[in-house]
Amino acid sequence: MQADTRYHPNADQLALASAMDDTINELLPLSRLHVANDESPEVWSHLEQAGVFGICVSEAEGGSALGAAEEALIAIGLGRRLASPAVLATLGAAHSGLSGLGGKRVAAGYRRGERVVVVDSPGAEWLLLREADGAALYALEGLQTRALDQRLWVANLHEGAGLGAAVASFDAAGLLRLRLLDAALLAGIADAALQMGVAYAGLREQFGRPIGTFQAVKHHCANMAIAARCARDQVSFASVAIDEGREDAILQTECAVFVAGDAALGNAGKNIQIHGGIGFSDEADPHLLVKRAQVLIAYAGGLEAANARIANIKTER
Known part of the structure; x- marks a missing residue:
């Protein structure tokens, strides 16, 4: 590779993301997910006003x-704030090449064989349907749904039928950007689990001292920190590779999906262990991270599929 190859976002990009984080943290407290599975109309409006859905849309x-x-x-x-799958789908729809989507909410869905699973989002006009080897946008008008689950996965899951013809299909570049978004959200979950676990380890006391002073808990926190950092760095590598049009962009992105997905599940599980019995309780937050990670990984096609794509890239090269 050339000596001037860049692997990380620059200072301006980091500053922009930091400023947006302040807005996101105010709009999306984790406590909201104990009340509703989707973002409120007010939150959607504020996200749109903040420019979240127009990041990569042309001027x-x-x-x-x-x-x-x-x-x-x-x-x-x-x-990190467990934004709903519809937020991911609405962001990703910008890469479909279809114009005129501004302000329109997009629901998330995925196909497994002949079965279509839709993550319901009230007010959505479009559906971004993911498949094993592609993705496409569909109009939600005429879609028939049957409820599968209303709470278990902190998402309203429905089985859909009667989609009709696709309005737009994603090309290879658009699909790559969708996978980068998958990886980024999962990296955020890995970091959220780390922060939550470390905070609780410093607060909860046993035998007169914080449990974070115990070696077993220290090891969990250290491993979570490494996993979260690897996930974030791999997502950064992939995003910069895409921006620079490098040959390794596909490999970096597929690796990001796998690394971030593994980190999200692993850290969410360790976070529950650190919390002990309360980690399994419905009124606490740790289980929210596990459930959201599972839904997003299913939406992304699964980690096994990402691993297989990585192997195929290496074979082809």
């Missing part, structure tokens, strides 16, 4: 025309 269409690095950094912040 001609009212967007900011920023790159993959900015989008990935902001998506990590959204993942």
